[in-house]
Amino acid sequence: MARVYNFSAGPAVLPEEVLKEAADEMxxxxxxxxxxxxxxxxxxxxxxxxxxAEADLRExxxxxxxxxxxxLQGGASQFFAEVPMNLMKNKKAAYIITGQWAKKAYKExxxxxxxxxVASSEDKTFSYIPDCSDLDIPEDAxxxxxxENNTIYGTKFKTLPNTKGHxxxxxxxSCFLSEPIDVTKYGVVxxxxxxxxxxxxVVIAIIREDLITDDVLPGTxxxxxxxxxxxxxxxxxxxxxYNIYICGKVFKWIKKMGGLSAMKEHNxxxxxxxxxxxxxxxxxxxxxxxxxxxxxxxxxxxxxxELDAKFVEEATKAGFVNLKGHRTVGGMxxxxxxxxxxxxxxxxxxxxxxxEKENTx
Amino acid sequence: MARVYNFSAGPAVLPEEVLKEAADEMxxxxxxxxxxxxxxxxxxxxxxxxxxAEADLRExxxxxxxxxxxxLQGGASQFFAEVPMNLMKNKKAAYIITGQWAKKAYKExxxxxxxxxVASSEDKTFSYIPDCSDLDIPEDAxxxxxxENNTIYGTKFKTLPNTKGHxxxxxxxSCFLSEPIDVTKYGVVxxxxxxxxxxxxVVIAIIREDLITDDVLPGTxxxxxxxxxxxxxxxxxxxxxYNIYICGKVFKWIKKMGGLSAMKEHNxxxxxxxxxxxxxxxxxxxxxxxxxxxxxxxxxxxxxxELDAKFVEEATKAGFVNLKGHRTVGGMxxxxxxxxxxxxxxxxxxxxxxxEKENTx
Numbered sequence: 001m002a003r004v005y006n007f008s009a010g011p012a013v014l015p016e017e018v019l020k021e022a023a024d025e026m027x028x029x030x031x032x033x034x035x036x037x038x039x040x041x042x043x044x045x046x047x048x049x050x051x052x053a054e055a056d057l058r059e060x061x062x063x064x065x066x067x068x069x070x071x072l073q074g075g076a077s078q079f080f081a082e083v084p085m086n087l088m089k090n091k092k093a094a095y096i097i098t099g100q101w102a103k104k105a106y107k108e109x110x111x112x113x114x115x116x117x118v119a120s121s122e123d124k125t126f127s128y129i130p131d132c133s134d135l136d137i138p139e140d141a142x143x144x145x146x147x148e149n150n151t152i153y154g155t156k157f158k159t160l161p162n163t164k165g166h167x168x169x170x171x172x173x174s175c176f177l178s179e180p181i182d183v184t185k186y187g188v189v190x191x192x193x194x195x196x197x198x199x200x201x202v203v204i205a206i207i208r209e210d211l212i213t214d215d216v217l218p219g220t221x222x223x224x225x226x227x228x229x230x231x232x233x234x235x236x237x238x239x240x241x242y243n244i245y246i247c248g249k250v251f252k253w254i255k256k257m258g259g260l261s262a263m264k265e266h267n268x269x270x271x272x273x274x275x276x277x278x279x280x281x282x283x284x285x286x287x288x289x290x291x292x293x294x295x296x297x298x299x300x301x302x303x304x305x306e307l308d309a310k311f312v313e314e315a316t317k318a319g320f321v322n323l324k325g326h327r328t329v330g331g332m333x334x335x336x337x338x339x340x341x342x343x344x345x346x347x348x349x350x351x352x353x354x355x356e357k358e359n360t361x
Numbered sequence: 362m363a364r365v366y367n368f369s370a371g372p373a374v375l376p377e378e379v380l381k382e383a384a385d386e387m388x389x390x391x392x393x394x395x396x397x398x399x400x401x402x403x404x405x406x407x408x409x410x411x412x413x414a415e416a417d418l419r420e421x422x423x424x425x426x427x428x429x430x431x432x433l434q435g436g437a438s439q440f441f442a443e444v445p446m447n448l449m450k451n452k453k454a455a456y457i458i459t460g461q462w463a464k465k466a467y468k469e470x471x472x473x474x475x476x477x478x479v480a481s482s483e484d485k486t487f488s489y490i491p492d493c494s495d496l497d498i499p500e501d502a503x504x505x506x507x508x509e510n511n512t513i514y515g516t517k518f519k520t521l522p523n524t525k526g527h528x529x530x531x532x533x534x535s536c537f538l539s540e541p542i543d544v545t546k547y548g549v550v551x552x553x554x555x556x557x558x559x560x561x562x563v564v565i566a567i568i569r570e571d572l573i574t575d576d577v578l579p580g581t582x583x584x585x586x587x588x589x590x591x592x593x594x595x596x597x598x599x600x601x602x603y604n605i606y607i608c609g610k611v612f613k614w615i616k617k618m619g620g621l622s623a624m625k626e627h628n629x630x631x632x633x634x635x636x637x638x639x640x641x642x643x644x645x646x647x648x649x650x651x652x653x654x655x656x657x658x659x660x661x662x663x664x665x666x667e668l669d670a671k672f673v674e675e676a677t678k679a680g681f682v683n684l685k686g687h688r689t690v691g692g693m694x695x696x697x698x699x700x701x702x703x704x705x706x707x708x709x710x711x712x713x714x715x716x717e718k719e720n721t722x
Contacts, residue, residue, distance in 0.1 A: 002394060003388060003389060003394050003395070004393075004394030004395060006394075006395050006399055008399065008400070008401040008404075009401070010401070010599065011398060011399055011400055011401060011402060011599065011602055012399060013395075013399050014396065014398055014399055016388065019387050019388050019396050019398070020387075020388065022387060023384045023385075023387035023388065024384075026380050026381075026383055026384035026387070027364060027377065027380050027381065027384065028364060032365070033363060033364050033365030033367075033680065033682070034364070034365060034367055034374075034682075035375065035380050037372060037375055037380070037559070037560040037561075037607065038367055038369065038372055038373060038374050038375055039369070039372055040369040040370070040371070040372060040683055041372060041561065043369075043683070073434040073435045073436070073439070073562065073601075074434045074435055074439075074584055075434070075584070075598040075599055076598070077583065077584050077597065077598040078434070078435075078582060078584040078585075078598075080582075080583075080584075081582030081583065081584065081585075082582075085582075108582070108583055111580060111582070111583075112580065192599065194599050194602075198398070199398040199601070199602065199603040199604075200398075200402065200599040200600065200601055200602045200603070201434065201562045201563075201600075201601030201602075201603070201604055202562075217580070218580075219472060219473065219578070219579075219580040221439060221441075221442030221443075221446075221469070221472070221585070222438065222441070222442065222469055222472075223435055223436070223438050223439040223441075223442065224439075224442075224582070236438065237436040237437070237438040238371065238372065238436055238553065238555050238561040239561065239562075240434075240560070240561055240562030240601060240604065241372055241555075241560065241561045241562075242560040242561070242562070242603075242604070243560075243562055243601065243603070243604070246398065319394065321394070321395075322401055322404070
């Protein structure tokens with residue numbers, strides 16, 4: 001079978017040339033006589049791999065020297081606990097609730113202190129980003145937390161919230177490396193890699209150095225203390241070596257594609273094709289307020305559940321897979337991450353047009 | 362360059378046919394049109410992969426129905442915290458200190474309660490396993506903890522300690538699937554996969570069902586609570602999908618090789634070749650008390666640091682890599698896990714004989 005167009009929300013499509021390289025190197029990485037899976041994480045050859053991955057990421061994101069880059073494990077879900085454990089000195093933090101993942105982070109923080117929901121869009125099934133220009137943030141809040149792109153609902157913060165001088169912590173799992181960001185505006189930027197960067201099993205956290213201290217909440221496991229990982233350059237124990245190696249290849253691929261500005265252009269072009277069609281379609285419509293639309297995740301519906309199911313089924317047969325929407329939104333969702341080629345979106349729209357013609361009077 | 366003989370302590374050598382299969386399937390897993398790295402962890406195709414991996418592991422280890430199998434992240438180091446967080450109801454536990462990893466687990470437990478060192482072999486650089494037939498275990502200890510095979514020092518428990526009715530928790534990272542074990546003798550058996558099973562980034566934990574409860578220490582992160590993972594069949598969030606897929610392939614390889622009894626025979630044969638030579642060599646000697654020798658990790662020295670270094674250098678050039686011993690023991694260490702073929706050990710011994718001849722009078 002040929003490769004499909006994979007619209008999965010994550011794990012998700014990876015650049016074909018990265019996969020080809022990985023396959024070629026599987027039994028012998030660059031003359032080492034070993035697979036990267038078999039290498040000691042303390043070996044020179046692996047050290048080059050992880051160091052180069054970090055250097056390429058720093059270059060791509062223009063990460064200042066006073067930020068550490070950590071390769072961690074456990075997914076964003078584990079990081080939800082690490083944030084309060086490492087940052088909640090005053091046992092208070094402000095959370096902006098824009099979807100399921102922000103809500104989970106908020107609930108996890110309640111284990112450790114007072115998490116205050118300062119804004120929410122739950123009233124309309126998270127179909128918009130609330131106005132965050134003048135929030136009632138507690139003076140002594142240790143940080144303000146956002147989930148910057150909401151995978152399930154297809155919304156994205158186009159402007160960062162006004163944190164009123166508080167530290168900003170952002171989960172960028174589903175928009176990681178999709179466009180340039182100004183790292184200096186954040187205290188912590190982090191995300192799971194399994195959407196835009198690599199195989200599940202790595203969280204990349206970019207953390208301002210002064211936030212990495214021994215002053216963590218009592219009972220914090222050694223492995224969840226950022227200082228443990230920072231002091232050891234993410235090699236306190238064996239990291240997910242192979243996963244980091246693939247991430248490194250994706251960083252090189254993005255560099256070759258022209259970096260994050262080029263990536264943004266590429267993503268805007270793809271998203272425009274799909275959103276323009278949704279805006280003119282008689283059958284399909286987007287579920288999100290226009291100005292808050294994500295470039296990465298595009299939910300849409302026909303308004304008829306049976307027709308939605310029929311569409312997903314026929315699309316799958318035609319080689320457009322993983323288009324079923326999340327159960328809380330229903331309908332469809334096309335995730336069009338960095339590695340989704342333009343022709344994938346063009347062909348999807350072509351297919352949607354054909355389906356529309358066949359299924360409207 | 363040809364494949365080398367890789368004696369790394371971990372990450373370590375994997376079966377060549379597993380790597381070949383993985384390379385072949387990299388762009389299209391069994392007609393799915395996707396790499397396993399790109400698959401939704403909620404898809405049917407991935408669900409089959411993880412379910413089959415678990416079923417094969419259960420068959421191999423003869424795991425009773427009242428034990429759960431969890432695929433986790435964070436390495437053994439993170440599990441060091443999970444053990445007390447999930448089990449230390451009386452805030453007391455007994456630790457047997459047979460090496461660096463047992464000691465780290467013991468220190469981590471002190472964050473959460475009273476960890477009592479009931480035996481230790483630190484007096485002789487952990488070169489033996491202490492007598493554990495009649496230990497002074499506190500009555501109210503929640504569990505007894507061991508590291509069953511000590512990677513750095515090359516020792517192994519040949520008999521499990523007499524826990525006097527207490528729960529046994531065992532880190533089997535470096536002897537996982539190297540021989541049959543009786544799971545019913547343990548409360549918890551766990552290990553990182555990066556030595557005998559697969560690519561770093563997965564911990565497999567086999568836990569007796571009644572130990573998996575909501576009654577965990579306050580402040581335990583949701584992700585570190587075993588019940589979270591057990592209730593979701595290791596799919597609470599995105600697991601390290603690709604790593605688990607490779608583990609599954611290794612399980613199938615072990616089954617094909619004849620299962621754990623055959624694996625034990627194979628490992629005993631390999632270890633005998635190396636130990637027999639060490640026992641008769643005029644130059645090299647093993648560092649471990651004979652009756653406690655590991656089948657997996659074989660440390661040895663010449664007694665002369667410069668000669669050790671020369672040996673490691675020449676061996677590397679000859680294609681026997683990662684033979685340098687851990688800095689706390691010095692000398693050399695050959696890790697001869699399941700996937701190390703007999704001819705790898707035979708050829709190493711040949712090379713050692715040649716080196717001995719050239720470097721003794």
